Amino acid sequence: MTDWLNRCHFGDCRQVMAAWPTGVADACITDPPYGDTSLEWDRRCEGWMVQVARVLKPAASVWVFGSMRYLATIFNEMTAAGFRYAQDIVWEKQNGSGFHADRFRRVHEHSIQFYRGAWSEVYNAPQYTNDATAKTVRRKARPPHTGHNGAAHYVSEDGGPRLQRSVIYVPNEHGRAVHPTQKPLGILAPLVRTSVPPGGLVIEPFAGSLSTGIAARLLGRQFAACEIDPACEAMQAQRTQQSSFLLEATC
């Protein structure tokens, strides 16, 4: 049965995901409500990772976007659900929030990757971009996640591969966003590419305008998503129409 794939299911993700099969997804890439504001759609959803843990394969990873306040609070919940911290990235935007003179203007957001199973069995494609300038680069062989270094090195060529930086600049979608907390496809694309094998399955319990799902389809992956707010259906239709142009423009 594949009729649950490549679409968004409307309802509370904790109930919707309970009907999905066990041990089938390669990764979860999610952007939950952080509970930082009093807005209606920003209510924290406790315990979403319990069903995520069931639907994922035994060796799999979960990328979670969130404010520092939110991410700090879910460490314990992720640990209780059997996940460990793997790494994090920073999404750098061209402009952000914060207008107080006694605070830095905030132009970034975090996403943390958790994993379970042996790190060597979790899908993690080489994280290269093809924009190197020629130089000799020391390269770690893929470590078993205990800090061992390999002795390998390679000489890069102009325009050749280099390791993707963990701070990734992608303009946000002010002016054209259809959802209030819309993530650009350009920040989801590297996570999908590196954490979900071609043809593999990524799940997103908090779809909003369907950013993760659209990035997945454009990159030849499958997805299954949930969203509690029926108003997001129209946003998703609009976003899907814009999507090929947006991915080309932002990756």
Ligand SMILES: C[S@@+](CC[C@H](N)C(=O)[O-])C[C@H]1O[C@@H](n2cnc3c(N)ncnc32)[C@H](O)[C@@H]1O
């Ligand atoms: C931070 S937004 C996601 C935005 C999305 N990344 C995008 O690019 O459009 C979180 C979404 O989760 C939805 N949501 C909140 N609680 C939920 C629940 N229990 N189950 C499913 N969706 C929920 C909200 O309605 C909101 O659209």
